Amino acid sequence: MIEFSQVSKRFPCGHEALKSVSFSVEKGEMVFLTGHSGAGKSTLLKLVAAIELPTSGSVVVSGQNIGKMRKAAVPFLRRNLGLIFQDHKLLYDRSVFENVLLPLQISGFDRSESAKRVRAALDKVGLLGKEKMLPITLSGGEQQRLCIARAIVNRPAILLADEPTGNLDSAYAHDIMDMFQSFNQVGVTMLISTHDEHTVERIGGRVIHLQQGELIS
Numbered sequence: 001m002i003e004f005s006q007v008s009k010r011f012p013c014g015h016e017a018l019k020s021v022s023f024s025v026e027k028g029e030m031v032f033l034t035g036h037s038g039a040g041k042s043t044l045l046k047l048v049a050a051i052e053l054p055t056s057g058s059v060v061v062s063g064q065n066i067g068k069m070r071k072a073a074v075p076f077l078r079r080n081l082g083l084i085f086q087d088h089k090l091l092y093d094r095s096v097f098e099n100v101l102l103p104l105q106i107s108g109f110d111r112s113e114s115a116k117r118v119r120a121a122l123d124k125v126g127l128l129g130k131e132k133m134l135p136i137t138l139s140g141g142e143q144q145r146l147c148i149a150r151a152i153v154n155r156p157a158i159l160l161a162d163e164p165t166g167n168l169d170s171a172y173a174h175d176i177m178d179m180f181q182s183f184n185q186v187g188v189t190m191l192i193s194t195h196d197e198h199t200v201e202r203i204g205g206r207v208i209h210l211q212q213g214e215l216i217s
């Protein structure tokens, strides 16, 4: 489902964030991406989502070669991906419901099917009673769950999460990882970057470890 073959990523400033990284993630796997700050975890996830392109090597996601894709094909790839990235902010002037609705509006779903899907996504993350609220009135953990609802509302085959529990206390982090595990149990392929070694141990998934841009197995 995700295949990296000797992937390197050098930024225009000359910094090489990933060095000849090769691995694959099969359909239905749950994989944790670990490594120190600056190891290249976010860069790797951005390559999967075609937010960045590889400098060399190949990244193939759902059969599509990211480095060779036409720009027009990127939105089709992204429809299959749920992205939980730190810089994907919520819209603070829209309600909880409208924040989750947005990806469906972009995909052109009709209003009544969209409303059903939004409520199903809010239910999965435990925010069904809060659909009329503004995100600013939610706790940090609830805002993170709202980001997750927005990422899953399109029913993506692959979910990518970049430090999804970074700013949360351990009880909330625990809940969010359990939620991810339940998505995985219904077949969603998951790639999650984390610093949280306790979670990785508790959940016991496969681990890919990066050190200064190199994969350490």
Ligand SMILES: Nc1ncnc2c1ncn2[C@@H]1O[C@H](COP(=O)(O)OP(=O)(O)OP(=O)(O)O)[C@@H](O)[C@H]1O
Pocket (backbone or CB within 6 Å): 011, 012, 013, 015, 016, 017, 035, 036, 037, 038, 039, 040, 041, 042, 043, 044
């Ligand atoms: N757009 C960019 N231009 C230049 N350098 C970048 C860019 N994005 C990332 N880098 C550099 O690449 C390296 C890897 O960054 P990346 O964000 O992938 O690390 P990370 O493992 O996700 O770190 P953290 O856990 O702190 O988020 C860092 O040294 C970073 O400064």
